[in-house]
Structure formats: C-alpha cells, structure tokens
Amino acid sequence: MAKPIGECGGPRHVAIIMDGNGRWAQGRGRPRLFGHQAGARRVREIVEACPDAGVKYLTIFAFSTENWKRTQSEVAGLMSLFRRYITKEARSLRAENVRVRFIGDRHKLDDKLRLLMDELEKMTAHCTGVNLTIALNYGGRDEVARATKRLAEDVAAGRLEPADIGEETLPRYLDTCLLPDPDLVIRTSGEARISNFLLWQSAYAEYEFVDTLWPDFCAEEFAQLTAGFGGRERRFGAVPA
Structure with missing residues (x-):
C-alpha cells in the first residue's frame, strides 16, 4: 500500500543493479572476472549494512537473461563464481539470520548450481533478518512472460475467471x-x-544512478542513499495538499 504524501521514511526494500565490475578490473589491468570476484565480496558488506539502514529486503541483480551474450569464458567463470559464493557464504548467511531467495528462470542453469540454490533457500527459510533476493538468469520481460503463461494456464484450467483478472492478479504469478x-x-x-x-x-520506485563502480560501492554510500530517500516526497500520482 502506498504511504500518504509526505510520509516517506527509509526504504524498506532496496534493489541494486550491480554494474561496473568489468570496467573496475580493466582499469587495474586485470581480467573482467577479477572484477566480478571483487563485486561478490562487496555484497556481504551491503547485506551487513541493511539493518542499520532500516532495510528489510535487498534484491541484487547478479546475472541477466541478456548476459548469456557475453564470451563463453566469462559466462563459465561467472557460473563457477556463483557456485563458489553459495558454498562459501551459506553458513555465514544463516548464522547472520539472512533469508535468501533466488528469482529468475533456473532451467538454463547447470544442475549443480540449481541444487546449491535450492539448498541455500531451504537452509535459510527460517531466518527472520534481512531478506536477500538474488536475481540469477533474470529478466523483467521474461518474468512477465512466464507469469502470464502461468496465469493463462489457470484460466484454461478453470481455476481463474478472465473477468476476475485485474492489476492485483499478475503480481501473484511473478517471481x-x-x-x-x-x-x-x-x-x-x-x-x-x-x-x-x-x-x-x-x-513507483525511486531511482538513484551513481557513478561509483560496484566493487567500490561501500556501506557508507549505501547509508547516504537510503538516508536521502527519507527526504523525498512520494506522490503515487497524487498532488500535495
């Protein structure tokens, strides 16, 4: 539910497009995968910064449906990095009461990675702290297309009447x-x-586009952005009184 005009407060849910890993590495004369490794380490710092910022939900864009267009070596390196990250961080995330979810189409991912994703979700399902959602092989259009297909299947099966479909219906089918x-x-x-x-x-989200490359994005900058959010006036299509 949208908050009344003028009542903003801090963001409950922050989503981050983690961009700039490759350029960060190239600027240091290193391969792009070196930047992705540095970016993965940065995730921990931002997750740990969430409670102080009042952020309950953090969603990060790790790999898009378009990223398969990258070189085979970079894609293979990223998939290996995801597997290592989950294996290395699983126990720490659970110990820190972080609940992990994955969104995106898992079918194109390898069996071992899918198994690790499933295990991490189950391992942290009881956690009540920060909700960390990792978008992996995710694309917004792909998500809406998959959701629409499931919705159409429910209509065809008689579980949903076309007349009952409204703006609140589709979100129930999204990742x-x-x-x-x-x-x-x-x-x-x-x-x-x-x-x-x-x-x-x-x-109706607020956007912040910052120049910092993701491996350099620190908890202090995150705190500044979330604090600045509280000073915004969110109108949701209305006008101030």
Missing part, C-alpha cells in the same frame, strides 16, 4: 510474489538505464 515492491532502486557505474530489472515491481 517476487512473496516480496514487497522495491522502494528504492540503485544502479552503480554511471549508467542511467534500468536494464530490464523488476519492470513491473518498480513502477
């Missing part, structure tokens, strides 16, 4: 059906586009 919509979306690296990320969910 994010258990999450609130993001209040604030941050994109690092100086690019000012949303890159097919949470298209439906971010209809």
Whole structure:
C-alpha cells in the first residue's frame, strides 16, 4: 500500500543493479572476472549494512537473461563464481539470520548450481533478518512472460475467471510474489538505464544512478542513499495538499 504524501521514511526494500565490475578490473589491468570476484565480496558488506539502514529486503541483480551474450569464458567463470559464493557464504548467511531467495528462470542453469540454490533457500527459510533476493538468469520481460503463461494456464484450467483478472492478479504469478515492491532502486557505474530489472515491481520506485563502480560501492554510500530517500516526497500520482 502506498504511504500518504509526505510520509516517506527509509526504504524498506532496496534493489541494486550491480554494474561496473568489468570496467573496475580493466582499469587495474586485470581480467573482467577479477572484477566480478571483487563485486561478490562487496555484497556481504551491503547485506551487513541493511539493518542499520532500516532495510528489510535487498534484491541484487547478479546475472541477466541478456548476459548469456557475453564470451563463453566469462559466462563459465561467472557460473563457477556463483557456485563458489553459495558454498562459501551459506553458513555465514544463516548464522547472520539472512533469508535468501533466488528469482529468475533456473532451467538454463547447470544442475549443480540449481541444487546449491535450492539448498541455500531451504537452509535459510527460517531466518527472520534481512531478506536477500538474488536475481540469477533474470529478466523483467521474461518474468512477465512466464507469469502470464502461468496465469493463462489457470484460466484454461478453470481455476481463474478472465473477468476476475485485474492489476492485483499478475503480481501473484511473478517471481517476487512473496516480496514487497522495491522502494528504492540503485544502479552503480554511471549508467542511467534500468536494464530490464523488476519492470513491473518498480513502477513507483525511486531511482538513484551513481557513478561509483560496484566493487567500490561501500556501506557508507549505501547509508547516504537510503538516508536521502527519507527526504523525498512520494506522490503515487497524487498532488500535495
């Protein structure tokens, strides 16, 4: 539910497009995968910064449906990095009371990675602290298409009447059906586009495009952005009194 005009407070749900890993590495004369490794380490710092910022939900864009277009070596390196990250961080995330979910189409991912994802979700299902959602092989248009297909199947099976379909119906079929919509979306690296990320969910989100490359994005900058969000006036289509 939208808050009344003028009552903003801090963001409950922050989504981040983690951009700039490759450029960060290249600027240091290192391969792109070196930047992705540095970016993965940065995730922990931002997750740990969430409670102090009042952020209950953090969603990060790890790998898009378009990222398969990258070189075979980079894609293979990223998949290996995801597997290592889950294996290395699983116990720490559970110990820190972080609940982990994955969104995106898992079918194209390898069996071992899918198994690790399933195990991490089950391992942290009882956690009540920060809700960390990792978008992996995710695309906003792909998500809406998959959701629409499931909705159409329910109509065809007689479980849903076409006349009952409204704006509140589709979100129940989205990957994010258990999450609130993001209040604030941050994109690092100086690019000012949303890159097919949470298209439906971010209809009324506030955006921050920052120049910092993701491996340099620190808890202090995160805190500044979330604190600045509290000073915004969110109208949701209305006008101030």
